[in-house]
Amino acid sequence: MTIEFDLNVNCRDILEHLPSGVYVTNARRKIIYWNAAAEKITGYRKDKVVGTFCYDNVLMHIDETGRNLCKGLCPLAKTISDGNPREAEVFLHHKDGHRTQVKIVTLPVKNPSGEIIGAVEIFNDNSAFHSFESKIHDLEQMAYIDQLCQLPNRTHLEAELERCFHELNRYHQRFGVLFMDVDHFKRFNDTYGHDAGDLILQSVARTLKASSRPFDIFGRWGGEEFIGIIKNVDRSNLENIGNRYRNLIEKTSITLEGDSLGITVSIGATTARDDDSVASIIKRADQLMYTCKQQGRNCLASG
Secondary structure (H helix, E strand, C coil): CCCCCCCCHHHHHHHHCCCCEEEEEECCCEEEEECHHHHHHHCCCHHHHCCCEHHHCCCCCECCCCCECCCCCCHHHHHHHHCCCEEEEEEEECCCCCEEEEEEEEEEEECCCCCEEEEEEEEEECHHHHHHHHHHHHHHHHHHEECCCCEECHHHHHHHHHHHHHHHHHHCCCEEEEEEEECCHHHHHHHHCHHHHHHHHHHHHHHHHHHCCCCCEEEEEECCEEEEEEECCCHHHHHHHHHHHHHHHHCCEEEECCEEEECCEEEEEEECCCCCCHHHHHHHHHHHHHHHHHCCCCCEEEC
């Protein structure tokens, strides 16, 4: 036998002033209460909802795959069945026709004997939160990604190097750094303009991105300088990997004003030492890169 129940005046007054949507059902999932926030979030007035059953598909809850929840064991029905609270993100049908993403919590209602006599569903419009999350993600991308090259920027690279040193000190996981500088970059800019320089940087970035190993990180250090953080290598491995990238970049070119412009880089390669810091390993790799410049460019120096 289904036990009917009602909410007392004090309980209704509290629920009516909550910013979250709340509705209460009996054990047969008949809606017996619908608060003001539920009206605002869904567009459905309480006099149109109270007395109906939630499985009448008024709100037409679906999950992110589009599966209809009201016709099966929805979170509220499961809570009535086993007495366990639940949380979920679902999409309800607004009275105006669009879908609204909500986060729901379902709770059982029990009588003094512990028998489940209904359930409460509390829900909040989650679309604004997800929009905010998306904006935060965009801001993070702007903070850590070089917008021209779509590679990690200097801030990201410095943080990654700190993590690498932590892993070196704690787990003895070796790594190396490749410091790359585009050869004759100023001459390209002076001859063809800054747009040409941007195209060259983007071409180098795409080559690095397309040919890097999954666990290595390449980013733009600044200007025409790029850095590769290469995991699990010794000096010999690092030299081979660095020359591989140098050869790949040498095989790329861009065409401007009818001219085919070849691109080369000079690379300083060094492995991390136990007494290194971010500053010291970058300084050493930078100095090795300048050794390449002095030796005629388009080469790699290691140390």
